Amino acid sequence: MSLSKCLEILTKYFPSFLLGIRTTLIVAILGTLIGLIIGLFIGGIRAVKLDKTASKSVYIIKKIIDIITKIYIEVFRGTPMMVQAVFIYYLVYTNIFKWDKMFAAIFIISINTGAYMAEIIRSGIQAVDPGQNEAARSLGMSSSQTMMNVILPQAIKNAFPAIGNELIVNIKDSSVLMIISITELMFQSNSIAGTTYRFTETYFVTAMIYLFLTSISSFILHLIEKRLNNTKTSFPQSDTNIHSIVIASKGE
Amino acid sequence: MALIEIKNVKKSFETNKVLSDISFEVNKGDVVCMIGPSGSGKSTMLRCINLLEDIDEGQIIVLGQDINKIKDINAYRKNVGMVFQQFNLFNNMNVLDNCVLAQVKVLKKDKNEAEQVAIQRLSEVGLKDFIYAFPNTLSGGQKQRVAIARALCMDPEILLFDEPTSALDPQMVGEVLNVIKNLADQDMTMVIVTHEMAFAKDVADKIVFMDDGIILEEGSPDQIFNNPKNERTRQFLSRII
Numbered sequence: 001m002s003l004s005k006c007l008e009i010l011t012k013y014f015p016s017f018l019l020g021i022r023t024t025l026i027v028a029i030l031g032t033l034i035g036l037i038i039g040l041f042i043g044g045i046r047a048v049k050l051d052k053t054a055s056k057s058v059y060i061i062k063k064i065i066d067i068i069t070k071i072y073i074e075v076f077r078g079t080p081m082m083v084q085a086v087f088i089y090y091l092v093y094t095n096i097f098k099w100d101k102m103f104a105a106i107f108i109i110s111i112n113t114g115a116y117m118a119e120i121i122r123s124g125i126q127a128v129d130p131g132q133n134e135a136a137r138s139l140g141m142s143s144s145q146t147m148m149n150v151i152l153p154q155a156i157k158n159a160f161p162a163i164g165n166e167l168i169v170n171i172k173d174s175s176v177l178m179i180i181s182i183t184e185l186m187f188q189s190n191s192i193a194g195t196t197y198r199f200t201e202t203y204f205v206t207a208m209i210y211l212f213l214t215s216i217s218s219f220i221l222h223l224i225e226k227r228l229n230n231t232k233t234s235f236p237q238s239d240t241n242i243h244s245i246v247i248a249s250k251g252e
Numbered sequence: 253m254a255l256i257e258i259k260n261v262k263k264s265f266e267t268n269k270v271l272s273d274i275s276f277e278v279n280k281g282d283v284v285c286m287i288g289p290s291g292s293g294k295s296t297m298l299r300c301i302n303l304l305e306d307i308d309e310g311q312i313i314v315l316g317q318d319i320n321k322i323k324d325i326n327a328y329r330k331n332v333g334m335v336f337q338q339f340n341l342f343n344n345m346n347v348l349d350n351c352v353l354a355q356v357k358v359l360k361k362d363k364n365e366a367e368q369v370a371i372q373r374l375s376e377v378g379l380k381d382f383i384y385a386f387p388n389t390l391s392g393g394q395k396q397r398v399a400i401a402r403a404l405c406m407d408p409e410i411l412l413f414d415e416p417t418s419a420l421d422p423q424m425v426g427e428v429l430n431v432i433k434n435l436a437d438q439d440m441t442m443v444i445v446t447h448e449m450a451f452a453k454d455v456a457d458k459i460v461f462m463d464d465g466i467i468l469e470e471g472s473p474d475q476i477f478n479n480p481k482n483e484r485t486r487q488f489l490s491r492i493i
Contacts, residue, residue: 135340135399138302139354139406140330149353153344 001200010205013192017209020188023102025213027177027184028170031109035170036163038110039117040156042069044147046118047125069118076115082176084108089180105182109174113166120166124159125151157228164221168214175210185209254313255280255410255441256301261310263296270296272465274310278410278458281439285452285473288462289488294445297462298412301443302334315409330358333403337415339395341387341402347374348383351402359406366405373401377431393424400431411435413444429455449492453477461485 010017046069050062076084085108092099128151136146156163175186185206193202256278263271270293278284286294299305301312303325312319315331322328342350351370355361361369374380377397387395396416403411413432417425429451435442436455446452452459452473459476461469469482480486 129338129340129343131336131338131340132342134304135334135336135402136342136354137326138304138329138332138334139402140326140328140358141354142326145357149357150342150344157344 001204005198006201006205009192009196009198009201013196016188016192017185017205019183020185021209021213023182023184024171024174024186027102027105027109027174027182028167030106031113031174032163032167032170034106034110035113035117035166038114039119039121040152042072042114042118043121043125044152045069047122048143048147073115073118076112077119080176081108081112081173082179084112085177086179101180101182104180105174105177105184109170109177113170116166117163120159120162121155124155124162127158128154160225160228161221164218164225167221168217171213171217172210254278255315256443257311257313258297258301259311259313261297261300261307261312263293263300263305263307263309270465271300271307274462274465274467276460276467276470278441278443280441282457283436283440283442283444283455284458284460285456286443286445286460286462287447287449287452287488288468292462293465294462295414298334298414298443298445301410302329302332302412304334326358330354330406331409333406333408333411335396335399335403335411335413335416337418339387339392339399339419341395341398343387346384346386347379347390347398350387350398351405354402355405369405370401373404374398376404376434377401378427391424392420393427396420396424396428397431400428400435404435409441411440411442413442413446415445415447417446417448447492449477449489461488463488 045065048062050059085105088108089099089101089104092104132150132154133146136150137143141149174184177184178187178190181187189202189206193199196202254277258274258276261271261274262269274293274297276284286297288294296305300307301314301319303319303322307320314328317328319328341347342353345353348367348370351373352363352366355366355369356363359366371380371383374383377400379394379397379401382390382394382398387398390398400411400416416432417428420428425448429448432442432444433451433455444452444456454473456473458470459473460467461476461480461482463484469476469480469485476485477489480489
């Protein structure tokens, strides 16, 4: 393998690589975002514990939802995305409608990521101190108000490193989607290697590009994480102690 | 007039009997302090009044309604504030927003009005300068004062305190007790679970002494502290004071 040959391939086939990068990023980023939305929804539902006052029918509905979501998570975490991709793509293509490959790719990576995200969000929610839930409920807030305003914002913050990890994983693992021949980076590399017969050099360039993409992503994610953890604080001008506590009597 | 009537309440966690036949009353404007050894069921009783736990048998009547038959729990809870041992402030928002959130979501106030109420309540507990601080920058005593202000913002009829000073450093206990004392002077109806005997003696209209899920003795502070009838009460007090 010669580095100069690598450079030659990179410069000669740069537009092809660029198209691959573009497709990979679109699929990975959209898939992660849609997966996050699926995860928020399913993880949120799974983390809800019913009030003791909930009626029998609500209890049964919740139980059914729990079982369905559990099956979804187990199936999509327990089978390879490559298998999911070919199966779902051809299932829909031959039986329902002739869908666009790009659309299919985003769909597949989204539901696959959603299964992981659901568990990430659920554990993020469960990591929030239950006392805050009790406090919110004791003020008369409903369970959904409590979830949206108090629990979820903290759960997302807790889970952010794991959520970011999913993006990195998706940038790399979207390579298996070449099986349905979308023009992502791995698919492009295969064609370039096939044209040049320089397999080692081509895939070395491919590996470097993936490494570059994931490094940039983790750098950006790291910046966002730092921002999230940087809670604003105020610096009080005066020191307040018990002697300055004045309580106005009621009605005044 | 009794604001809270507890009638023959029983509760178990699995096979562990926590409350066996508890009855007592809280009158409007009264401060009732519940004392007794750890594990005697005081906190559980308090949590039952706010429906954080449900009871197995008996009745809890608050503001004239049997609370275990209430459909709209949230409407009931806004009348009954609760202050917790671990403060339980919302860590994702500043002190002001902690006090504003429930006013906007539950009482449907507009944000400006809610903020004014919050600032008023926060200045009453001596934290006017801290409204933009986040909970993780406050001391324990300050956090608990925010929690009290947050409960007061809902303008409750009754306030429940679950060991409000047990998680505090000794030098911070005073500031929180001061705030509660001031509320007592304003005739706020309060039920306080506490281990601060001197405070209970000072502030309470009635003391309830619980042990092992039953009320062994109840009466005025003078009666309980100076002239306890029950041997167990005497032993408990002699160990603590």
